Amino acid sequence: MLTRNAAPANHGGLQSGRDVRLACRSGCLDGPTAGLAPGFVQGNLAILPRDWADEFLRFCVANPKPCPLIGIAEPGDSRLPSLGADLDIRTDLGRYRVWRNGELADEPADIRAAWRDDLVSFVIGCSFSFEEPLIAAGIPIRHIARGCNVSMYRTNVPTTPAGRFHGPLVVSMRPLKPADAIAAVQITSRLSAVHGAPVHIGFPEAIGIPDLDRPDFGDAVPMEPGELPVFWACGVTPQAAIAAARPPFAITHAPGRMLVTDLKSAQLAAI
C-alpha cells in the first residue's frame, strides 16, 4: 500500500505531458499524476525482458479492458517517440516498481541503473485520461477533489490467461451519483483506449471486494449516501499478472504515478 500524498495543487503549473515528464526527470515530482497536465493521455507502464515480452503482449491483447495498449517500444530502446518526442521511459515517471520473481523489490525514482538491452516497454491506457471529460461534463471526481490517489482493488474476476501470465482483474472505483454514473458509462464507452466503459456498478462483494474502505492500491475514497460505486478495469492489472507469472525481472510504474504522454485525450474518443 502506498502512503497518502499531498494534493497536487503545487504542481498546477505542469500543463503538458512534457512538463510532467521533465518534472519527474529532474526528481521534482513523485506523487499521483491524476489531474496534472489536463488534456494529455496518461499511461500505465510495464517493462518485461524480451523472452517474456511476447507472452505479455498476448496477455494485453486478450484483456483489452484492463490492458489497452497505447505504445510498445523496440527491445532495449528507452524511447517511445509515438508518445513523446523526447520521452525517456527510464526517467520520465515519478516512481517505479522493480519486480524480481514476482516480488516487489524496489520503488526507485528512476530506473537508469536497472536498464538492460533486452527490456521491452509497454504503455497501457489509464483511467486518469477519462476523468477530464467526466469533469468537463460536470461529474465530480472525489479523489481529485480530495487530492489523493484513486482507490484500486483486486477482484475475484479472472483475466484471460496468455502464456505464463494470468491473475485477477484489478479495478479502480469512483463513487458517483446515479445520473452521473449513467453519463460516465456514456462518456467512457467512447474511450476504449483508456479502459472504456465500467466493468461493474453497485455491488463490490459481487466482484470479490469485501470492504471499499480497504483498497489494495491507492487511497480509500469515502462513499456518500445515494452514491453508487462504479468500477473500471485498471492498468494495475498487469502488476497482478506479473506477481502471478513471476518473471525473474520486470519494472512497472508505481500505482497512481503514470507516464504522461504528448497525446491529447480528445484524440482517443471513438464513435
Next chain:
Amino acid sequence: MLTRNAAPANHGGLQSGRDVRLACRSGCLDGPTAGLAPGFVQGNLAILPRDWADEFLRFCVANPKPCPLIGIAEPGDSRLPSLGADLDIRTDLGRYRVWRNGELADEPADIRAAWRDDLVSFVIGCSFSFEEPLIAAGIPIRHIARGCNVSMYRTNVPTTPAGRFHGPLVVSMRPLKPADAIAAVQITSRLSAVHGAPVHIGFPEAIGIPDLDRPDFGDAVPMEPGELPVFWACGVTPQAAIAAARPPFAITHAPGRMLVTDLKSAQLAAI
C-alpha cells in the same frame, strides 16, 4: 392499476406491426404488446383537441426523454401514413383510455364512437422498442420472460412545464445485473427516439418511489439479489400531464397496450 394479463405467447404469430394492428382492429388483442412484432417500433399515444394540441406539442419538445415524438397526425385525421400505410389510430391499439377533465372516464377497445374532427394524435416512442436490442445483446428482460407488463412509477422528478401541461416524470423499471445495466446504458443511449439512456439507477427512494413492489402502472416485477433497478423515462408521462392539466377531453393508449408501427427499430439507432 391494470389487471395482470396472460403471457402473450398465444400471439406469437403476430410478426409485423400490421399483424398487431389488424389483431387489435378485429378485437383479438388487448394485452400488453411487449415482445410482439419483433423489430417493429412501438409507440405511446396521446390525442388532444386542437386547442390543447399546440401546448402539448411544446410539452413533448420540452421533455424529450419521456416524450420523444415519432409521429403527429393532421388535425381530425385518424391516419398516420408515416407510421403505417393503412394505420387507423381509432382501432389499431388494443385498449385506450378516455380522459374527461383529467379524470379517467373509460377504457374502450376502440375510439371510433369518441372521434372528433378537432382531435390531434401524437405518437411517442416506447421503451418496448429498445427491449429487443437488449435481448439481442443477451440481456434478460424479466417482464417479458414472465409475460407481464413492465413496472411503471410516478416519480418526484418534475417535468418541464409547457402551457397548461406539467406533472411528474413517469419511469419504467427493469431489474438488471450490473454488467447488463452498463450494456443497457450503452445500447439505449443510441436510441433517443425511444427514451434513450436510463434516467436513474439504484435508489428508487431518491426519485420518490417508496416501494418497487407497488408500481403505479403495470405489474410488479420482482428484483433478485445482486440486481440494480434501472429506470427509463416512460411514455406514460403524458398521461400524468393530462391528469394535471385537465383538458376537457383526451385519449391515450392504456399502459402497455401500444401502437405497433411499420417502422423498424433498427432504423432508430443514432450514433
